[in-house]
Amino acid sequence: MQPRPSSRAALAALLLGVVATAQDTPHAFVGARIEPVGAPPIARGTLVVQGGRIVAVGAADAVAVPAGAVTVDVTGKTLIPGLVCSHSHIGSVAGADSSGPIQPEVRALDAIDPRDPGIQKAQAGGITTANVMPGSGHLLSGQTIYLKLRDGRTVDELTIKNADGGVAGGIKMANGTNPQRDAPFPGTRGKAAALVRAQLHRARDHQKKIAAAAGDASKLPDRNLGLEALVEVLEGKRVVHHHTHRADDILTVLRLQQEFGFRCVLHHVSEGGLVAAEIAAAKVPCSVIVIDAPGGKLEAVNLSMTTGAVLDRAGVLVGFHTDDGITDSRLFLRSGALAVRGGMDRDKALAALTIANARMLDLQDRIGTLAVGKDADFVVLTGDPFAVRTRVQQTWIEGKKVFDLDDPKDRVFANGGYGASDGQSMSMCCFQGGQQ
C-alpha cells in the first residue's frame, strides 16, 4: 500500500478524545523486558505513560520515573505493543444483505454491539485495535470500521476519528468463489471482475461530476451513498481490504488496482507464496491468515504456514489477522508463532501482529510500536510472545487497563467457562455450507 502522509489534524482529533478519558497521573511500568517493535528489545526497561500516550520508553537506567508517578512493577514480564488485527468479525458485525453483490453504502458502524463478548475475548488476546469487517459472500460487503477495543458503552466510544471527523475504516471486497451465487451475484470470476469494474466506472463518473461542480452546490450530482463511499476509495481515503485466496484471484485484484488506482490490502492470500514477486512489485501489503491445516474449501488447499515467510522475503509488507471467528482472537499471538515455525524472521512476525497491520490501517503514526508520542496501547505478557505457555497478563489501551488475567471476570473471557460466550455472535466469515 502506498503510504499516506499522516494528518496532524487527525492526530489532534484523536488525542483530544484520549485526553478526556485517560488519567493524567503518569504511570511507570518498570522491570520488564520490552520489545518495542521497530527498535531493539530492552532487557530491563521502563515504560512511562501519561494522558493516554507514551511519554518515555527505554532502558531502566536511561529513563527517569517522573515524580509522583504510579509505579507498576512488571519485573519478569514482557511488554509489547498492543496487537493490531487487520481483519476481524467481532462485535456482532454485519454488513451487506442478500439483495445484491455490491453494497458500499452499508456500514459496519451500524451493526457493532460493544458488549459482545468477542470484544472482551479479543482484549484477553492482547488485541487493542481491530479492523472489524462486515460479513462475506459479496463482491463488496460494505464499509469496515477500525475499532480501539476500549471498554465502551456505545460504538462511538470505540471508534477512531479521521481528520474530517468521519469514522476511520476501509471497504471490504472479495473475489474467487466467495461472492459467487445466483444472479444478481456473479456466477463466474469473469463476471465478478466485470461487475466491479462497471461499478468503479460509475464511481469515477460520479467523482468527475463532483469535481466539475467545483463547489457549486447547484451543480452537484444527486447524493448517492454507495458511490460516495467508492469515490473515497478512488481518492485513496478509504483502503480496499480485499479477500482473495487463489493465485489467479490475487492477480485479478492487482489488475483492478492498477486500472483504478485504489489503495489495497490483500487478505487471506492462501496462495500468495505462488505470486510473491507480483505482489511485491505492486507494492501491495498482505494480511495473511494462518490456519492449522490446508483445505476446507477448494481455494485454500495450498494454504501454508510458510506464506508469511515467503512473502516477507519477497519484500511484501506482511501482517496477520484472526478472521475471528475463523481463528480465536485470544490466540492471535499464536499466528505469529506459527509463521516463525514456517520460517519467518521472529522480529518480522512480531511486527506483522503490530506495526505492519497498523500501516495497513493508516494508523502507523498512532499505534503499532512502543514509541514516545504514540498511544499507550500495550500488552503485559508472562513471557516470550511466541512461547506456548506465555499468557496475556494485562492489556492496556490509551493508558487504561482493559484486561487483567488476575481479575476473575476477565479470566473467564481468557480461558472460557460458564457464561464466557453469553450473547456472543460467532461470525464464520465466508461460511456457506462448506463450499466457499
Place this chain on the structure above:
Amino acid sequence: MIAFALAWLAAVVPQEPVAVPTTTVAVRGGTVWTMAGEPIADGVVLVRDGKIAAVGRAADVAVPAGVQVLRAAVVTPGLIDAHATVGLTGMRNVPHDQDHVDRASAMQPELRAIDAFQARDELVAYLRGFGITTVHTGHSPNALISGQTMVVKTHGRSVERDVVKPLAMVAVTLGDGGRGSKGPGTRPKSVAMLREQLQKAKEYAARRQKDPDTAVDLGLDVLAQVIAREVPLLVTAHKANDLQAALRVAKEFDVLVVLDGAAEAYTLLPELQAAKCWVIPHPAMARTGGELANGTMELPKLLLDAGVPFALQSGYEGYVPKTRVVLFEAGVAVGHGLPAAAALRALTLDAARLLGVYARLGSLEVGKDGDLALFDGDPFEYTSHCVGVVVDGLVTAGAPR
C-alpha cells in the same frame, strides 16, 4: 535410479506418502519419552521389521553397523489422535470427498468406517507430518447414530494395509448435532430413540443366540456388540444435560460409553468420577459457538485434576481447518495449565488404552509397533518442528513441519 525416483517424488509430490523400505532403523534422541518409566536422556530406540527391538540409553543399546540412525532433540512414541474424522472428511470439502455422514436416517450403526476411509487424502499425510501416526477416525457427530469408527495408521497406503482396529466404537450424538430432518427433533426424543434401539439390540442378541438362523440385521448386529460391552458408544455431547443423559443410558443398558467433546464436563466432575468414564475433551481451540459456548481451554487440566481419564482429539470440522492437528490442540491445553507430561501421556499411552490398542501402541517398549515422532525441541512449543516420523519402522519422507 530408484533413489532418484523417490527423491523426485518427494520433491514434486510432497503429499504423496513416500516410505523408504528398511528392515532396521535406529532413532537417537536427546530425550526419549518412552512413556514406560522416566524419559531417557540420550536414548536410542532400535526398530527391526516394524517392531521395537531395543530401547535404552545410547551407551547401552548396540546399533548394528550400517543401520540408518535418525537423530532429534526429542523423541516420543508416534502420537495418537483419539478422535478425528480425517479420511472421511477430505481436504477439498466437496461432496465427493465427504463420506462422514449419510442423512437417510437418524440411526445407521451399520455404516463402517473402513468402507469410507480414503487413506490417500492429503490431510492424512499432513497429520503424519506432525508425528501423528495413528488416528481414531470415522463417522462424524452429525446424526443420532452416524456409524462406526476405526483405528488406523497414517501411512496413507490403503485402509487394508493401515488399519489397526476396523471397528473401534459406534458414534452417537446427543444434543443439537444429533438432531435432523429425519428426526429426532428434541433431546428427550434422541434419548428415547437410542434407548429403543439398544433395547432392540438386546432382544436381537438373545434371539440370535437362541436361533443362529435369525436373519442378520447389520445395524443391530453392531449394537449387539455394544450390549456385550465389546464395543463402546462414542457419545458426542457438550451440554451438561446431554452428558448426563449419556451416563443414564450407559447405566440402564450396562454399556461402555466414552464421552466426546463434553464442553460442560467440568460441571459434572463428581458424576464423571463415579461413572469411571473416559472423556475425549473437545479440541482446546474448538470454536465457542452454539453448544460449546461454555467451553474452556482449561478442560483437559480440569479433568486431570479431578482424576477423570482422558485422551485428546482433533475432532470434526465442517469448514476450516478441515482437520485440526491434535499436537497443536494439546499445545494450547498445555498453555492453559495441562502439564506437558500429562499432555504427552494423553496423546500416547492413555489414547492407546482408551482405544484398546495398548498392546501394540502408545509407548516405546520392546515388541510394540515401531511408531516414533521426532522433534527439534519441546513438541508442544509453537515454534518447534516435527523433524521425522517413523511408522511401523518405515521412515516417512517429508520436510520438517
